[in-house]
Amino acid sequence: MYMQEVLACASKNGPDPLFGIKDVSRLQQLKSFSMARGFTFDYMHTLLLGVVKSVTIMLFDSTNHTSAFYVTPQGNSTKFLHH
Numbered sequence: 001m002y003m004q005e006v007l008a009c010a011s012k013n014g015p016d017p018l019f020g021i022k023d024v025s026r027l028q029q030l031k032s033f034s035m036a037r038g039f040t041f042d043y044m045h046t047l048l049l050g051v052v053k054s055v056t057i058m059l060f061d062s063t064n065h066t067s068a069f070y071v072t073p074q075g076n077s078t079k080f081l082h083h
Contacts, residue, residue, distance in 0.1 A: 027033050046052055064070045 025035070027035060027038070058064060059069060059071050061070075065072075
């Protein structure tokens, strides 16, 4: 169903990119390829550009204490089980 929504959105927008996306990847047409599992983590984007640092700060920063993803200093993550 998701793929149908993406194709419909792409056909409505014509040749103009939507959020920087010009078209559906040709890799999606391969039945034996998973877009979610088919790529490795990129060292530059995950570590060098600070993605891991940003996510870690987001998880442990006390300003996010009301968010569902916040991890308390005691490590109590039981709120994940209740959402």
